[in-house]
Amino acid sequence: MEIGGVIAYLVSLAIMAGIFAVFALGLNIQWGYTGLFNIGIAGFFCIGAYTSALITTPMPTGLYAEYVRQIFGLNLPFILGILGAALVCGFIAYLIGYPTLRLREDYLAIATIGIAETFRLIFNNEHWLANGPRGLMGLPQPLQGLVEPRYYNYVYLLIVLAIMVVIYLSIERAIRSPWGRVLRAIREDEIASAMSGKDIFTFKMQSLIFGSMIMGVAGALYAHYTKAISPGVFTPLLGTFIIWVMLMAGGSGNNKGAILGAFVIWFIWTIGAKVLTDLLPYTLKARAPYIRFLIIGILLEIILIYRPQGLMGEEKRVSKMID
């Protein structure tokens, strides 16, 4: 393979890793800082991607309308798609948080699994909504005319990385504020924080909504990168589980760790896939994806038992005031 091909491959890897890093940052707010157990990331992934798709694509017309049905198509710019994805995900997070955040911590987990499955089923079965299992295609990409199409991935990488950095900085800022310290206090000891006069429910709700909005942004980024989405993408495996492994590997409670974990796991995941497929005997090649997930599953168990703090671990001091 020539050098240009290698670089193009690395750029496409980095785009996906950057998108997953945004997911991991969103999850880090919920799990790393507040201790909220959201295992329905695939649901927010799905809602974010579809919302942005419906906002930015035009309503199909003519012959095309015979094949593609969608509830609406607003044909608005990319940035509004991202904002819409964040808002809708935040609203869904509120709806899930309302019945579950006052209860035992694992109820949220079960409810988020439920919402992820429910939305996947809805998008799969309701053809009028977003074209059913075939999904939506031809999503617009921002700044398309800027460079030659074959160099477009460089532009998109810059967009993804810029959004990732903005989100990283805003979370760092938020977590170093009094608000962020309350979240961490809730994670460490709910009763003690309640006794200090903090409204646990409201803080947890804010954290859940904030994190879910970031996941919505990541979902939209994914949709405009692949330009085509269908419900089959948003499975619990690729939509939820791998993001958890990324955060746990990088170090929950550490934003740099979340980004590092996303890049490390995604590079292992994709490059490992190629190596694994080459190594396997012919009869097992079709099963290679399952073997990959099996290895990722075992990796999570090893991290949980032997290195729960991940690669980087949590920053113990987040305030500049104390040293």
Next chain:
Amino acid sequence: VPELIVYGIVLGSIIALGAIGLTLVYGILRFANFAHGDLMTAGAYIAFFLVTVLFPWLDIPDTTFGSLSFGWRMALAFPIVMACVAMAAILFDRILYRPLRMKRSGPVILAMSALGASFIIRMIVLILWGADSLFYRPGVLRPAIELSLEIKIRPDQILILVTVLSLVALLYLFLKRTKMGKAMRATADNMELARVSGIDTERVIIWTWGIGGALAAAGGILYGIDVQLHPYMGWNFLLPLFAATILGGIGNMYGALVGALIMGIAQQVSTAYLLPTYKPAVAFIVMILILLVKPQGIFGRRRT
């Protein structure tokens, strides 16, 4: 609709086998075992291996019992698989959950470990058997018996109900009459107190996993007999299992039984109005309603 209610009771009784195990584990170990549905999958597929590969090789006859869809092979496989999955559940506890318990990790970390375990089981099933649906006995469905009110029921389904009832009765006797059963109930009430009174709680935990695993295996096989085998069957069972457990009050075995029947009927009756693929979503909606109205469950005690 009356027919759907009968099918709902059949489905509910299968859910009950999973939900009772789940609620026992939940009550005693106090974490959400997200791998419980996949223990059902594991049971169904191990039985598939025995019935279609090992037993034909051992020359065990393939004749069926009367009008049922299976015979000696399945009758023999059933207890063997229950034992296998019980062992597997105990093994998972030794390898994955016990180290975390020893480190005093929180219930959420244990739940995450269970989620990892569920993916591991599912991936092993996918690697060994692929992603297609399988049947214990391909071919025509057995004729159904006509009851009154235009209700048709297959002999298999009657046997499923009888099997579930006898397993639940056995478990009831075990919990009421044996020393280990009493120790389990005591541990579910208060683990510290049980330990102080000289109960070996680690042994109780082993028994809990064993019983939970065996019941889950039975549920998985019965679902395989009634419908089909699929690598994601356990994952699709997860929402109804948790809904039934929460509905009945966590840790309450009889509550889980009633909750499972309600979930089974709700899921089957919903197919009259919605696509059958929406069954997990129906379970989810019912669960959210319970959480809004009565989060401690219909028979649950209030917990702090």
